[in-house]
Amino acid sequence: MRDLDLTTLRLFLTVCETRNIARAAEIHNIVASAISKRLLQLEDSVGNVLLERRRRGVIPTAAGEILLEHARAILAGADRVARDMAAYGKGIQGQVRVLATVSSIAEFLPDDIANFLQVPAHRDIRIDIEEAISRDLVRGLREGVAPVGVCWDAADLEGLQTRGYRHDHLAIVAHPSHPIARRSRCSFEQTLGFDHVGLPASTAVHTMLARAAAIIGHPISYRAVVSTFDASLRCVRANLGIAVVPREVAEPVAESFGVKVVQLSDAWAKRRFALCFRDAEKLSPAAKLLLAHLEGLASARAK
16 A cells, blocks of 8 residues: 555545535635545555445545544644644743543643643643543553553553542532432432433443443433533533533532532542553653652642
8 A cells, every 4th residue: 555645634534524525625725626536546545445426425435434533543643743843843842742531631630730831940841632532542652642641540551650640529410300419419329210411432431330330230321422521511401311420520510500419429439540651761851740740739639
C-alpha cells in the first residue's frame, strides 16, 4: 500500500461526515471532480471500495468505516504535530499533553492545572488536555501518545506507573418527584427497580455500574444513554430516569437544574483517581514538574 496522503484523508473524512461529495467540495473550496479523483486513487491504494454511491450521496462501506477510524487517529496525530511545532515557534519552552477521563475534567483537573500555570516558574510551559475514555487513555500512554494520564485507579493500568491523586463520590441524581428523591442516601440495589439514564458502555462509570448490577443479580434498565454528565442531568430534569453522577459534578448545579442529589451508600461509590505514566525517570522536566505539583495539591487537600 502506498503512503497515505493527509489531504486525501481529510477529504475522505469530510465526505464520510457530510455523506456528500459536493458538500465536501464546498467545505474545502475545491471542485467535486477533484475529490472524486482523489477518492478513486485512495480506493486503488488501499485495494478496497471505501464508499457506496447512492442516489442522494455516499456512505462508507465496511472497509470505509475501518479506514475512517484510522483516518481520524492519523489526522488527530498530524494536528498535534502542527500544534506542537507552532507552540515551540512561539517560544514555549515546555509542553505536556495530558490524557484525562471526563470525570476528572468535569471535577478538578482544569483547576489544578490552572493552579500549576499560575506559578511564575511555569509560565513557559504549555499543558494540553485531551479527553479520553479509560481504555483509550491507557493505550495512549502505552503507545506514547501522551506522557501523563488521569483516570480511575480501578482501570487496567498494567505496565504503567501510578501515583495517587484525587477521589470523588458517585451519587444518584433524581427528579424531585421521584421516589428516590425522598431519601438522603440509598444503596445502588435500591435504584435498580427504576429507569436509569446512563453513559456509553465504554465509560468507566458504565463499567462500574454493570459490575455492581451483575453482583446483585439485577439488570440496569436504561431509558436513555447519553455522552456527558450535563446531558444526564437534563434527562433527569425531564424525569426520564435517575442517573449515577459524581456528587462533585451534580451538587454545584443541582439547584439550577432542579434535581435532587442522593448519596450512594455503597463502598465502591467512593472512587480514587490516579496519575499514570510509563516511566517517571523518562518524563520530560516539564512533565515531572506537573506531576509533582498535582501530587502536592492532592496531598494538601487530603490533610
